[in-house]
Amino acid sequence: MKAFMRSYLRVFGVVNAGIRYVLALLLAAMSVLIGWQVFARFVVGESLTFSEEVSRFAMVWLVVLGAAYAAQNGRLIKVDILEHVLGGGARKAAIIVAGCLSIVFYLVLVVFGMFITDAVAFQRTPATEISMSIPMAALPVGGAFLVLNTVCHLFATVLDVRQVSEVDEILAEAGEVER
Amino acid sequence: MALLVIAALVLLFLGVPIAVAIAGSTTLAVGASGIFGIEVVPQQIFNALNQFPLMAIPFFILAGHLMQVGGISERLIRFGNAIIGHMTGGLAMAAVLTSMFFAAISGSGAATVAAIGSILIPAMLARGYDRGFTAANQSVAGALGVIIPPSIPLILYAVAANVSAGDMFMAGVFPGVIVTLSLLIMAYLVSRKRRYAGIEKATGRELFTAFRKSILALLMPVIVLGGIYGGIFTPTEAAVVAVVYSVIVGFAYRQLSLKKLVDAFADSAVTSAIVMIVIGTAGLFAFYINVLGAPTQLAETMTNLNLGIVGFIILVNVILLIAGMFIEAAAAILIFVPIMLPMATAFGMDPVHFGIIMVVNLSIGLVTPPVGLNLFVAADLTKLSLGRISKAVLPFIGVLIIDLVLISALPQLSLWLPSLVNTAG
Amino acid sequence: GTLVSKDADYEGSITFSLALGPDSHHAAGAYAFAERLAELTDDRISVDYYYNNALGGEREVVEGMSINSIQMGMASTGPMGGFVRSFMLFDMPYIFRDLDHVYTVLDGEIGEELAAEFEETASVRIIGWTENGFRYETNSVRPIRTPEDLQGIKHRTQESAAQIQTWRAFGTDALPMAWPEVYTGLQQGVIDSQENPIATIADVNFQEVQDYIAMTQHVYSPAPMMISSRYFETFSEGDQEAILAAGEYATGIQREASAEAEAAALQELLDAGMEQTEIDREAFEEAAQPVIDDWREEIPRDLIDRVIATEAEPGAAATEQEGTS
Ligand code: NA
Numbered sequence: 001m002k003a004f005m006r007s008y009l010r011v012f013g014v015v016n017a018g019i020r021y022v023l024a025l026l027l028a029a030m031s032v033l034i035g036w037q038v039f040a041r042f043v044v045g046e047s048l049t050f051s052e053e054v055s056r057f058a059m060v061w062l063v064v065l066g067a068a069y070a071a072q073n074g075r076l077i078k079v080d081i082l083e084h085v086l087g088g089g090a091r092k093a094a095i096i097v098a099g100c101l102s103i104v105f106y107l108v109l110v111v112f113g114m115f116i117t118d119a120v121a122f123q124r125t126p127a128t129e130i131s132m133s134i135p136m137a138a139l140p141v142g143g144a145f146l147v148l149n150t151v152c153h154l155f156a157t158v159l160d161v162r163q164v165s166e167v168d169e170i171l172a173e174a175g176e177v178e179r
Numbered sequence: 180m181a182l183l184v185i186a187a188l189v190l191l192f193l194g195v196p197i198a199v200a201i202a203g204s205t206t207l208a209v210g211a212s213g214i215f216g217i218e219v220v221p222q223q224i225f226n227a228l229n230q231f232p233l234m235a236i237p238f239f240i241l242a243g244h245l246m247q248v249g250g251i252s253e254r255l256i257r258f259g260n261a262i263i264g265h266m267t268g269g270l271a272m273a274a275v276l277t278s279m280f281f282a283a284i285s286g287s288g289a290a291t292v293a294a295i296g297s298i299l300i301p302a303m304l305a306r307g308y309d310r311g312f313t314a315a316n317q318s319v320a321g322a323l324g325v326i327i328p329p330s331i332p333l334i335l336y337a338v339a340a341n342v343s344a345g346d347m348f349m350a351g352v353f354p355g356v357i358v359t360l361s362l363l364i365m366a367y368l369v370s371r372k373r374r375y376a377g378i379e380k381a382t383g384r385e386l387f388t389a390f391r392k393s394i395l396a397l398l399m400p401v402i403v404l405g406g407i408y409g410g411i412f413t414p415t416e417a418a419v420v421a422v423v424y425s426v427i428v429g430f431a432y433r434q435l436s437l438k439k440l441v442d443a444f445a446d447s448a449v450t451s452a453i454v455m456i457v458i459g460t461a462g463l464f465a466f467y468i469n470v471l472g473a474p475t476q477l478a479e480t481m482t483n484l485n486l487g488i489v490g491f492i493i494l495v496n497v498i499l500l501i502a503g504m505f506i507e508a509a510a511a512i513l514i515f516v517p518i519m520l521p522m523a524t525a526f527g528m529d530p531v532h533f534g535i536i537m538v539v540n541l542s543i544g545l546v547t548p549p550v551g552l553n554l555f556v557a558a559d560l561t562k563l564s565l566g567r568i569s570k571a572v573l574p575f576i577g578v579l580i581i582d583l584v585l586i587s588a589l590p591q592l593s594l595w596l597p598s599l600v601n602t603a604g
Numbered sequence: 605g606t607l608v609s610k611d612a613d614y615e616g617s618i619t620f621s622l623a624l625g626p627d628s629h630h631a632a633g634a635y636a637f638a639e640r641l642a643e644l645t646d647d648r649i650s651v652d653y654y655y656n657n658a659l660g661g662e663r664e665v666v667e668g669m670s671i672n673s674i675q676m677g678m679a680s681t682g683p684m685g686g687f688v689r690s691f692m693l694f695d696m697p698y699i700f701r702d703l704d705h706v707y708t709v710l711d712g713e714i715g716e717e718l719a720a721e722f723e724e725t726a727s728v729r730i731i732g733w734t735e736n737g738f739r740y741e742t743n744s745v746r747p748i749r750t751p752e753d754l755q756g757i758k759h760r761t762q763e764s765a766a767q768i769q770t771w772r773a774f775g776t777d778a779l780p781m782a783w784p785e786v787y788t789g790l791q792q793g794v795i796d797s798q799e800n801p802i803a804t805i806a807d808v809n810f811q812e813v814q815d816y817i818a819m820t821q822h823v824y825s826p827a828p829m830m831i832s833s834r835y836f837e838t839f840s841e842g843d844q845e846a847i848l849a850a851g852e853y854a855t856g857i858q859r860e861a862s863a864e865a866e867a868a869a870l871q872e873l874l875d876a877g878m879e880q881t882e883i884d885r886e887a888f889e890e891a892a893q894p895v896i897d898d899w900r901e902e903i904p905r906d907l908i909d910r911v912i913a914t915e916a917e918p919g920a921a922a923t924e925q926e927g928t929s
């Protein structure tokens with residue numbers, strides 16, 4: 001079992017590295033589109049017709065995928081009193097209970113997210129006239145990655161793998177030394 | 180409604196992510212009520228996120244991040260030290276002042292603590308400042324990040340309350356200055372009592388050099404607010420202009436590389452997602468309680484209580500201070516605006532002023548235990564326990580509460596600036 | 605949700621989402637609906653209102669009715685072109701001549717056809733062609749009489765290909781912009797011009813940031829009263845009939861309230877100092893022609909030409925009002 005957990009973590013290390021690039025790309029696309037919108041209005045006196053819609057949909061994808069990415073080491077914002085108060089086995093148990101409850105909700109997102117993605121498929125979006133399913137699919141897909149990455153977090157907790165916390169992350173970003 | 184609240188509290192206590200606590204409990208309530216199908220859950224999360232003005236959040240996070248990578252915090256600190264560092268308690272006051280400058284670039288409180296604190300905290304400790312005071316001073320100064328524009332909670336409030344983000348930004352300026360002044364006074368008085376000496380006084384030339392080297396960063400809020408009120412771009416677009424500007428400044432300071440750029444985009448995306456997933460689920464929650472008609476009922480109950488406007492403001496502040504101890508500002512704004520704003524407007528309060536009260540109040544939550552991101556970051560930088568930091572921060576919270584009373588009691592502090600630019604524009 | 609059929613003596617309430625506030629012409633129609641429905645069902649069925657888009661924007665509300673998370677609503681046809689292509693009809697400039705013409709079309713064969721198509725595709729039933737009314741251009745640059753006057757003006761449109769095309773054809777720099785940013789945009793001069801029904805213009809106080817209103821009437825915006833089909837079908841046959849009858853009754857009242865709101869709002873704009881201009885309609889129609897030609901094939905079943913060819917029944921608007929007041 002532990003061997004399986006280890007290989008699972010290895011595989012998802014790679015998957016998440018990929019997601020990280022997708023996230024950078026989404027934010028870059030949003031910046032370029034809206035930046036271009038401002039610029040075009042200045043210079044050409046006209047603006048793109050699709051920039052706002054495309055960047056909005058990119059943002060929805062960014063949020064759910066980014067949340068899934070953060071879930072791999074339990075970085076989603078939470079009230080972690082229990083984690084701080086408890087130690088050892090009890091602390092692990094608390095993390096596992098919270099993780100399992102979260103997974104139940106993420107599965108709801110996946111299943112009912114597929115329902116709603118299907119239900120809105122006939123709608124065309126105003127600017128780009130693509131199917132409304134394309135932005136809506138962010139929820140079931142993001143839900144699936146949330147499940148998979150929460151499992152990562154649980155496995156890492158069981159295996160006592162050191163995980164980067166949100167505070168570590170903020171400090172690393174400020175110092176830019178550890179990267 | 181009772182099921183919803185109890186389920187949310189239990190989930191929160193068990194340590195599931197706040198987003199899951201909000202959406203999971205709402206899902207339970209929706210399922211139990213049978214008013215509509217569960218597919219509403221993902222649909223409403225999507226709707227809450229699919230809003231153009233929210234895009235300012237990732238853009239301001241990214242801009243702050245790029246500025247930081249571009250080496251701007253060092254430059255600002257040099258400037259802050261040159262202005263005020265020589266006075267008694269100079270470094271402590273420079274931490275406050277520099278945080279104010281940085282707050283006007285960064286959209287986030289914890290990022291301000293990290294950026295300024297990682298440099299100034301070691302410097303303060305080396306000069307013999309008390310560890311607890313140092314940590315508390317820096318984490319409270321970081322709370323300025325959300326009062327001084329640009330600020331993510333201000334944007335969120337604008338979206339939730341349907342008021343102009345530009346007006347919220349303008350309204351935050353004077354309250355931000357008041358909080359800054361009060362913290363400067365606090366740092367000075369404590370330092371005088373404990374005899375923390377200043378650093379060497381900067382010459383006129385050194386001061387000018389420090390100013391010149393920070394000027395590009397100091398100009399950022401001017402460009403953002405000037406652009407909005409000069410009719411060049413909308414508040415959301417201003418955020419992307421800030422991004423472009425930061426990239427230019429980063430390359431101008433020769434601090435950016437492609438690798439750093441990619442990292443900044445990826446890290447900012449993750450930070451944004453962590454904040455915004457809460458926004459999505461809070462939208463679902465707001466939809467559900469609206470369907471139940473809860474805000475209207477609560478507003479009626481409140482009116483019948485005959486509290487009067489003063490009683491109402493006190494009640495709101497107490498509720499938010501308690502809530503702010505446990506949940507962070509973004510979630511609190513989205514949960515409480517739909518409930519509290521109808522009451523506030525029924526009492527004749529200006530929505531912009533009410534928003535400033537909420538944001539100042541919730542910024543205090545960033546430095547109150549048990550959940551306060553600024554405290555966690557400062558604790559890490561000073562290697563102090565949460566317990567010791569929490570004790571050290573208490574007098575500062577007292578000061579912030581006095582500021583809060585002032586800002587609540589004097590609407591003109593918030594409203595004068597936006598009214599001025601709006602009539603002039 | 606769980607869809608249990610209701611008994612003939614069902615007692616309960618319907619959730620009704622409104623884009624505007626409790627004093628609006630939309631609300632007037634919704635109240636009339638509730639009143640007549642109560643009469644017809646011996647006070648068994650009541651209505652709960654949600655004002656000012658509390659349950660979501662227009663697209664979200666229509667989608668909500670489509671999946672039965674919102675039971676009833678009144679929303680402009682703006683987002684409906686995305687649900688059913690035919691509704692792009694209401695983005696076409698200068699195909700409706702006046703209210704007589706509009707009501708003849710909507711209360712006749714074409715209105716029925718559109719409603720049937722919408723129910724088929726989106727599972728939302730249109731029970732009355734209530735309205736936002738004709739739309740008008742306002743700006744802060746100069747009075748508008750011909751398309752030439754619009755040259756180079758920065759005009760805000762919704763995010764619709766047809767609207768952008770139309771306003772470029774009129775000579776403006778057409779810029780799509782999200783609604784929440786429009787007021788500040790006009791105030792700060794990011795944009796100079798916008799278009800909306802007069803009641804909306806006054807409701808959001810554009811007179812504070814705009815100086816001229818042109819009586820363009822370039823498009824007509826319905827805001828149909830709708831009910832989720834899945835929800836509608838749970839009612840007993842008798843109650844279904846009562847809902848339809850109440851919808852028909854409310855339509856007349858709402859159109860009347862809309863006309864009154866438009867007149868009152870126009871007065872409010874003029875009192876605030878806005879200057880009103882009449883336009884050279886022929887010049888605008890001519891400028892709009894290329895747009896019509898482009899979309900003639902896009903919009904199914906020859907709808908554009910059938911609307912244009914419909915002879916207005918003289919007094920369709922007046923009869924409507926007499927019949928119901
Ligand atoms: Na800020």
Ligand code: NA
Nearest residue numbers: 503504544550
């Ligand atoms: Na707190």
